Amino acid sequence: MAILAIDAGTTGVTVQVVSTKGKVLARSYREFLQYFPEPGLVEHEPEEIWQATLAAASEAISQTTESLVAIGITNQRETVVLWDSKNLRSPRKAIVWQDRRTADLVAKLKAQGLEDQIQNISGLKLDPYFSSSKLLWLSQNEKTIWGDVVSGQVKIGTVDSYLVARMTSGLSHITDASNASRTQLMDIRTGNWSKELLEIFHVPVSALPSIVPSYGLLATTDPASFLNLELPITGIAGDQQAALFGQTAFEVGESKCTYGTGAFMLTNTGSKVVQSRNNLLTTIAWQEPNGDITYALEGSVFIAGAAVQWLRDGLGVIESANEIEELALQVPDSGGVVFVPALTGLGAPHWNPDAKGTILGITRGTTKHHLARATLDAIAFQVRDLVTAISADTNVEPKGLRVDGGAARNNLLMQLQANCLGVPVIRGKDLESTALGAAFLAGIGVGVWSTKEELRNVFELERTFNPEPFDEQIFASWSEAVKLSSNWK
DSSP: EEEEEEEEOOSSSEEEEEESSOOOOOOEEEOOOOOOTTTOEEOOOOHHHHHHHHHHHHHHTOOOOOOOEEEEEEOOOSSBEEETTTTOSSSSSSTTOOTTTTTTHHHHHHTTHHHHHHHHHHSSSSSOOOOOOOOHHHHHOOOOHHHHHHEEEEEEEHHHHHHHHHHHOOOEEEEEHHHHHHTTTTTTTTTTEEEEHHHHHTGGGGSSSSESSEEEEEEETTTTTTTOOEEEEEEEHHHHHHHHHHOOOTTTEEEEEEESSEEEEEEEEETOOOOOOSOOOEEEEEEOSSSHHHEEEEEESOOSSHHHHHHHHSSEEEEESHHHHHHHTTTTSSSTTTEEEOOOOOOOOOOOTOOOOOEEEETTTTHHHHHHHHHHHHHHHHHHHHHHHHHHSSSSOOOEEEEESSGGGGGHHHHHHHHHHTTEEEEESSSSSHHHHHHHHHHHHHHHSSSHHHHHHOEEEEEEOOOOOHHHHHHHHHHHHHHHHHHOO
């Protein structure tokens, strides 16, 4: 027996077949196009996401003889998709979470004094990042399409909703609580769509999907639409929440950080809604079939692995990203060099879009080895800033940090992270925790595993990095450099 885990990301779809012992039996990936109609605008063609899903799923299934018992779905979260309720065709391209076309709209809402109300209900900062302002923009700028939304002809949702609709021939229009919490239209305390937020953003509730738990019997595929398979869909979660679940971070205070282009950190806050005082986001991690909600605090770093890419592509210091660890190991420390990689501004907890990348402490003795080490320091220190903010919000000191993502393969970075946090860094064998989380949710949903505790035995630990002595002066210099980068004109 095995589970089909579909991970519909921002640039492509990964499909894994995961055994009941948590082993990845097969994997396939299909990329889809990114559309940039104007500067700041980012779109996807929903049909291309669907075809990528079919192709990747078909290939992954063909690589194993294990019988499938359920499907789990995880996805890019805030992206808005529209589709016709009858023929399932999309009247326009999806507006991607990265899209910034609603910046002026958001500024107007802030000027109206709505920011605190919106954040109190949704847990999210008022920002173009989320689905809400994208829908408001559609209502104001694409009247014909929006008329069809209001009449019920066109449905709206996030990528999970769209995939479920396609897989069920339009019979199911659902989203799970974790994805719903990223639209900025949900009251995270009740777990329902918020009447107040729907009015602010002019969204008819009739066009929205029903909110369902993150696991359980959620829908069933139609063989005519999905590879001749009739399978229950028993797990759905947004990508970062799925990664938290895949890391088995089930206890209050347990955290995970995904190191990719940026770094995304989530901390389990249990049944408590923690309203951040330190510029973090409050979100739903998952919802149980009985309605119980587990919450999380989330912080995002814009530039993590992308700093290494900049050393490669921008400066030519390295030829491949894998070289940075060996380069940085040639020196005991950065030699006083401090790098603030604010190449696209600073994310949480600073939220300064105008900050500039800054390198300080350079001397005649500075080498590329010191710059490489300073880059790894910078990634670790940005995550420490998130941990500090989360601890201040929760009054809970971290017990450890579970890690995944491509950059988590860097042993030196993981050791530096443990050192500056003063807690163990825990790395599993499977660094694609997002797809694994979707499989875990689906497996519980279909009864492969009876409790979340069982999953701790399924999760495979690869290595724990225990903290070593750390010179706090290095971090103090980093903090000063952040201030300079924030004020640089």
